[in-house]
Amino acid sequence: MHTVLYHRADLDGHCSGAIAALSLRQRQLDFKLHGIDYGDPIPWDLIDGHDLIVLDWSFQPWELFSEVLRRAKSLVWIDHHKTALAGLTEAMAGLLFTPSAKSMFAFAILVLVLLFRPQGIMGKRAAP
Numbered sequence: 001m002h003t004v005l006y007h008r009a010d011l012d013g014h015c016s017g018a019i020a021a022l023s024l025r026q027r028q029l030d031f032k033l034h035g036i037d038y039g040d041p042i043p044w045d046l047i048d049g050h051d052l053i054v055l056d057w058s059f060q061p062w063e064l065f066s067e068v069l070r071r072a073k074s075l076v077w078i079d080h081h082k083t084a085l086a087g088l089t090e091a092m093a094g095l096l097f098t099p100s101a102k103s104m105f106a107f108a109i110l111v112l113v114l115l116f117r118p119q120g121i122m123g124k125r126a127a128p
């Protein structure tokens with residue numbers, strides 16, 4: 001079963017949750033839709049063994065991501081907030097390097113992205 005966790009505190013969270021629900025319904029997949037906000041308890045019963053889709057929201061602290069990856073069957077995570085990218089790169093760097101190098105690593109990633117992919121890391125929009 002799929003679980004869709006969407007940010008319940010803003011409109012883009014609600015809309016992305018609705019789009020995911022429509023898509024899963026069209027494909028006749030079983031799912032639970034669950035709104036979440038920062039400070040809410042993590043709904044582990046909806047994560048354990050489920051195909052998890054997280055929209056417009058991030059697990060914080062970042063160490064929670066490794067536990068989610070361990071417990072969920074799969075994870076799709078879509079979040080447009082710049083703190084999401086910085087936090088994730090910091091968490092990854094924390095696994096690879098000394099903790100003191102974490103913020104330096106996130107800064108280096110941001111500079112590299114801006115240098116080589118100023119248009120963003122996703123594909124270009126096709127011409128209409």
Ligand SMILES: [Mn+2]
Pocket residue numbers: 007010012013056
């Ligand atoms: Mn948002």
